[in-house]
Amino acid sequence: MDVQRKLEILADAAKYDASCASSGTEKRDSSDGKGMGSTAPGMGICHSYAPDGRCISLLKVLLTNACNYDCLYCVNRASSNVPRARFTIDEVVKLTLDFYRRNYIEGLFLSSGIIRSPDYTMEQVVSVARKLREEHHFRGYIHLKTIPEADDALIAEAGKYADRLSINIEMPEETSLQQYAPEKDVRAIRRTMGRLRLKLDEAEENRSTKTKARPQRFAPAGQSTQMIVGADTASDHTILHTSANLYGSYRLRRVYYSAFSPIPDASRALPLVQPPLLREHRLYQADWLMRFYGFDVAEIVDDSAMLPLDIDPKLAWALRHRDRFPLDVNRASREELLRVPGFGTKAVERIIATRRTTTIRLSDLARLHVPRNKALPFIVLSDHRPAPHRLDEARLIERFKPKATQLGFGF
Amino acid sequence: MQYITLDTETDFDGWRKAARSLVLHHVPPTDATWTVQGGEAELFAPPAPSPIFEVNDGTFNVSAKFVELAKAAILHRDGERFAILYRLLWRLKDNHDLIEVATDPDVAQVTAMARAVHRDEHKMHAFVRFREIGRERAAHYVAWFEPEHHIVELAAPFFAKRFADMPWSILTPDLCAHWDGHALSFTSGVSKNEAPGEDRLEETWRRYYASIFNPARLKVKAMQTEMPKKYWRNLPEASIIKPLIEDAERMTGAMIANAATDPHKPQKRPEAPMPRKLAADDLEALREEAAHCRACPLYKDATQTVFGEGPKDATIMLVGEQPGDKEDLAGHPFVGPAGQMLDRALQEAGVDRNKVYVTNAVKHFKFVPRGKIRLHQKPATPEIRACRQWYEREVSVIQPELIVAMGATAAQSVFGKITPIGKTRGRLIDLPDGRKALVTVHPSYLLRLPDPEAKVLEYQRFVEDLKIAAGLQKKAPRAA
Ligand code: SF4
Numbered sequence: 035m036d037v038q039r040k041l042e043i044l045a046d047a048a049k050y051d052a053s054c055a056s057s058g059t060e061k062r063d064s065s066d067g068k069g070m071g072s073t074a075p076g077m078g079i080c081h082s083y084a085p086d087g088r089c090i091s092l093l094k095v096l097l098t099n100a101c102n103y104d105c106l107y108c109v110n111r112a113s114s115n116v117p118r119a120r121f122t123i124d125e126v127v128k129l130t131l132d133f134y135r136r137n138y139i140e141g142l143f144l145s146s147g148i149i150r151s152p153d154y155t156m157e158q159v160v161s162v163a164r165k166l167r168e169e170h171h172f173r174g175y176i177h178l179k180t181i182p183e184a185d186d187a188l189i190a191e192a193g194k195y196a197d198r199l200s201i202n203i204e205m206p207e208e209t210s211l212q213q214y215a216p217e218k219d220v221r222a223i224r225r226t227m228g229r230l231r232l233k234l235d236e237a238e239e240n241r242s243t244k245t246k247a248r249p250q251r252f253a254p255a256g257q258s259t260q261m262i263v264g265a266d267t268a269s270d271h272t273i274l275h276t277s278a279n280l281y282g283s284y285r286l287r288r289v290y291y292s293a294f295s296p297i298p299d300a301s302r303a304l305p306l307v308q309p310p311l312l313r314e315h316r317l318y319q320a321d322w323l324m325r326f327y328g329f330d331v332a333e334i335v336d337d338s339a340m341l342p343l344d345i346d347p348k349l350a351w352a353l354r355h356r357d358r359f360p361l362d363v364n365r366a367s368r369e370e371l372l373r374v375p376g377f378g379t380k381a382v383e384r385i386i387a388t389r390r391t392t393t394i395r396l397s398d399l400a401r402l403h404v405p406r407n408k409a410l411p412f413i414v415l416s417d418h419r420p421a422p423h424r425l426d427e428a429r430l431i432e433r434f435k436p437k438a439t440q441l442g443f444g445f
Numbered sequence: 446m447q448y449i450t451l452d453t454e455t456d457f458d459g460w461r462k463a464a465r466s467l468v469l470h471h472v473p474p475t476d477a478t479w480t481v482q483g484g485e486a487e488l489f490a491p492p493a494p495s496p497i498f499e500v501n502d503g504t505f506n507v508s509a510k511f512v513e514l515a516k517a518a519i520l521h522r523d524g525e526r527f528a529i530l531y532r533l534l535w536r537l538k539d540n541h542d543l544i545e546v547a548t549d550p551d552v553a554q555v556t557a558m559a560r561a562v563h564r565d566e567h568k569m570h571a572f573v574r575f576r577e578i579g580r581e582r583a584a585h586y587v588a589w590f591e592p593e594h595h596i597v598e599l600a601a602p603f604f605a606k607r608f609a610d611m612p613w614s615i616l617t618p619d620l621c622a623h624w625d626g627h628a629l630s631f632t633s634g635v636s637k638n639e640a641p642g643e644d645r646l647e648e649t650w651r652r653y654y655a656s657i658f659n660p661a662r663l664k665v666k667a668m669q670t671e672m673p674k675k676y677w678r679n680l681p682e683a684s685i686i687k688p689l690i691e692d693a694e695r696m697t698g699a700m701i702a703n704a705a706t707d708p709h710k711p712q713k714r715p716e717a718p719m720p721r722k723l724a725a726d727d728l729e730a731l732r733e734e735a736a737h738c739r740a741c742p743l744y745k746d747a748t749q750t751v752f753g754e755g756p757k758d759a760t761i762m763l764v765g766e767q768p769g770d771k772e773d774l775a776g777h778p779f780v781g782p783a784g785q786m787l788d789r790a791l792q793e794a795g796v797d798r799n800k801v802y803v804t805n806a807v808k809h810f811k812f813v814p815r816g817k818i819r820l821h822q823k824p825a826t827p828e829i830r831a832c833r834q835w836y837e838r839e840v841s842v843i844q845p846e847l848i849v850a851m852g853a854t855a856a857q858s859v860f861g862k863i864t865p866i867g868k869t870r871g872r873l874i875d876l877p878d879g880r881k882a883l884v885t886v887h888p889s890y891l892l893r894l895p896d897p898e899a900k901v902l903e904y905q906r907f908v909e910d911l912k913i914a915a916g917l918q919k920k921a922p923r924a925a
Contacts, residue, residue: 087667282814
């Protein structure tokens with residue numbers, strides 16, 4: 035089989051993993067003239083976008099899509115009839131370098147089906163990274179999928195070469211994982227996440243204490259995970275509860291939500307429907323509220339409940355807490371402002387800087403990049419006050435529901 | 446009217462020098478006209494720049510934020526940018542804070558220009574596609590790009606740092622950037638037909654692009670917001686976007702219509718037996734059994750069961766309350782700060798740490814997540830009760846002579862009922878089964894004491910308590 039065909043099979047097999055980011059790592063470049071590549075500490079670079087709206091920043095492939103396991107939601111499960119392929123270590127290394135040189139990608143995201151044993155598989159994955167770093171002095175981004183229960187020495191080595199490590203938790207509840215992936219052990223996944231966090235903490239401590247010995251490098255972009263949404267019956271509350279727990283326990287940089295979508299040769303045990311993309315989107319918004327706006331899961335969604343699909347979770351929160359509004363933009367605290375629908379963190383920073391010098395008026399909203407329609411019922415400005423009872427209107431919510439629109443695509 | 450002619454479209458230093466002179470000469474923005482040498486606007490302006498720019502004495506301060514914004518905004522293609530920047534500078538000289546006023550029209554406009562420039566720079570970093578000319582050692586990489594603003598000089602160092610080991614050129618209509626492996630250089634703009642037409646890897650890249658796309662999740666608008674069509678012309682993968690979209694529905698339909706595969710017979714791991722009151726067992730078997738315990742809900746959010754550790758023939762068994770954050774991650778009891786304090790106190794008390802069995806009353810970490818940390822929660826009585834079976838079975842395997850209960854939760858487990866520490870602390874108590882019990886505080890209580898003096902005193906008391914255990918350990922050496 036030629037490399038192009040393998041690439042088709044092994045990229046196809048990797049596309050259900052939602053993580054794509056190449057962000058949050060240390061700053062590196064190759065200006066010493068040895069090797070190639072660089073990374074930016076802040077935002078990663080998306081080199082392209084697929085028609086599914088997702089960013090392409092890394093060469094995302096599997097080393098092999100052969101797998102011993104039979105996880106029902108997975109296209110690579112043992113009982114699936116998809117064609118199988120396996121890259122050699124050198125093939126992945128060469129593809130990565132060739133693509134990188136042409137500025138198609140920021141680096142590599144390598145995962146693998148589990149073959150022979152967890153240790154064997156992990157060793158293969160680590161070999162690719164080792165070769166890129168040590169033989170080719172590749173300085174670009176590397177994200178490796180960690181195989182649960184792989185040997186500690188292999189995990190340590192993976193962290194030495196990779197920018198980010200991840201292990202997918204797959205299902206929001208232990209019971210669904212048992213049902214859909216009987217060979218996977220959620221406890222093993224959590225134990226590995228715990229081990230990663232201990233190593234990440236250790237590396238961070240080493241960095242801050244500035245010991246003479248060069249600190250052992252370990253995955254500077256941290257760890258992440260993915261949960262499949264819509265394959266089981268877990269509620270949004272359950273999903274977000276699991277996320278909050280994972281963020282707190284293992285200092286994950288990101289939890290990715292992947293709407294379960296039909297796969298070629300699906301298992302009879304799972305429903306084949308269009309993926310719940312809007313639900314996935316709302317979960318990302320809710321996740322954002324937890325990470326950047328200090329919202330609690332309980333505030334975002336009631337026990338065992340679902341996020342509303344027609345409005346975003348912050349607006350839904352504000353509508354449930356109308357007694358806290360309207361808020362005076364010229365006086366409210368940062369924490370309060372962050373809870374106004376339509377006010378993002380950057381807008382809040384601009385507002386706080388601006389109001390030190392001048393009073394904010396209605397006509398200023400556009401320059402602050404605040405969506406008027408969304409924010410107005412909730413705020414007081416020097417020349418704006420929402421009509422009394424405005425917030426009480428039962429039909430206020432109607433104002434925010436999106437007008438039915440056609441997904442257009444003009445050429 | 447003052448006429449200023451800048452050397453190039455990106456001549457920030459020239460602009461700064463002229464603007465400074467204008468301000469020092471009190472020339473209001475309405476009296477200054479800006480052009481670029483050879484630029485279109487210059488045709489309408491008198492050729493000779495006004496002489497006042499020879500004068501260069503005096504200086505005044507502007508905020509670093511303005512300089513940063515101006516450096517970017519000056520690269521914008523808008524012909525009015527020099528004048529707008531001068532107007533803002535003129536207003537800033539008496540009102541430094543104005544730069545923070547996001548609602549001011551001039552500030553907003555300059556900020557928007559700077560943002561557009563940085564976005565274009567970012568897109569150039571992303572969408573430049575090199576094509577290989579020549580092979581192997583002689584290879585040279587050439588790209589064609591059409592920037593929206595004057596960003597070539599701004600964006601080029603990024604490529605020099607990233608592709609330091611290969612010679613490359615980025616050709617644009619405005620300016621071309623070159624890297625020979627050592628230094629950056631720039632030449633004037635060229636037309637597209639001077640750029641190479643194809644690269645041997647582009648077909649492979651297109652195949653990757655087609656394979657990584659999931660047709661069941663079509664979101665064309667989202668794609669276009671991030672990758673506007675104006676960039677498509679020069680992206681090798683763009684040629685297959687339309688066919689991919691057109692084919693998506695058919696492919697998704699086919700996936701749904703295809704016969705599904707039956708799953709393998711589930712190979713469930715042997716079901717973990719529900720822990721019951723079983724006979725005393727070997728320690729390892731017990732540990733393995735406890736690893737699957739679900740007798741209370743605490744297992745759900747915790748990482749793992751943290752079981753007791755220590756020699757099987759220990760005469761002393763230390764019982765803590767529950768594992769903490771570190772213990773939960775590592776899977777071992779007393780490895781965190783409280784564990785270190787315990788080790789120190791044991792040593793001072795003369796207890797041989799290696800001969801002690803340590804465990805917790807509750808074997809899973811109870812917490813609530815708060816952002817990036819976990820707040821420790823006290824276990825509730827039903828959880829302590831549910832977990833007591835493990836403690837009892839540990840006791841029946843270890844057969845310790847003395848059980849030291851550290852903290853209220855531990856005491857509750859050891860005595861089987863709520864037992865205040867205050868009244869029982871620091872003396873040997875007979876247990877119904879003939880063993881002795883000793884109650885003291887939990888080391889993490891000592892860690893939490895805010896008053897340093899109280900901390901020292903309480904620590905001393907803790908060591909004193911442990912000395913009672915030391916006495917017993919010496920008195921009753923057991924044959925191994
Ligand atoms: S805390 Fe104790 S009883 Fe509850 S699940 Fe864990 S081991 Fe079982």
